[in-house]
Amino acid sequence: MGKHCHQRVKPAGGVDVLYLYGLDGDLLARLWGQLMEINNWVDMFLYTFMTVGVVFIAFPTGIRCIYVGCVALFKHRVIKFDNRSRLTIYSRTSIELILAGVLCVAASIWFLFFDKGGHLFHYPAEVMRFFAGT
Numbered sequence: 001m002g003k004h005c006h007q008r009v010k011p012a013g014g015v016d017v018l019y020l021y022g023l024d025g026d027l028l029a030r031l032w033g034q035l036m037e038i039n040n041w042v043d044m045f046l047y048t049f050m051t052v053g054v055v056f057i058a059f060p061t062g063i064r065c066i067y068v069g070c071v072a073l074f075k076h077r078v079i080k081f082d083n084r085s086r087l088t089i090y091s092r093t094s095i096e097l098i099l100a101g102v103l104c105v106a107a108s109i110w111f112l113f114f115d116k117g118g119h120l121f122h123y124p125a126e127v128m129r130f131f132a133g134t
Helices: 025-032 041-075 094-117 119-132
Strands: 004-011 017-020
Touching: 041 094, 041 119, 094 119
Parallel strands: none
Antiparallel strands: 004 017
16 A cells, blocks of 8 residues: 555646556545535636526527427428528527437536536535635
């Protein structure tokens, strides 16, 4: 156990680089499990904007794209949108609109519930830690 699991090297640019050798499970879990840390007001603004943006903009936009694309494809039998349609801003076909919605919803769910333990769950604790000054 006397061996070092990592070695810090300062390359020519003066930037610290961490080379990891022989990682054990505990160290690996600590490295992968790092949360977004709010250390200053810029971090607070960015983390809040990202979390609130995913909850109130990205996820509903994805749901709306899926709904509109499915209505166009299955109810109105429209595959390619007319060039004068406002929907051509987002996609040219209803299938593209559905796929964009699925991607948006999947990325939102991943960010909110799975990425680093789920930002939706860890956001309140990070905000409280920031304002408590710890």
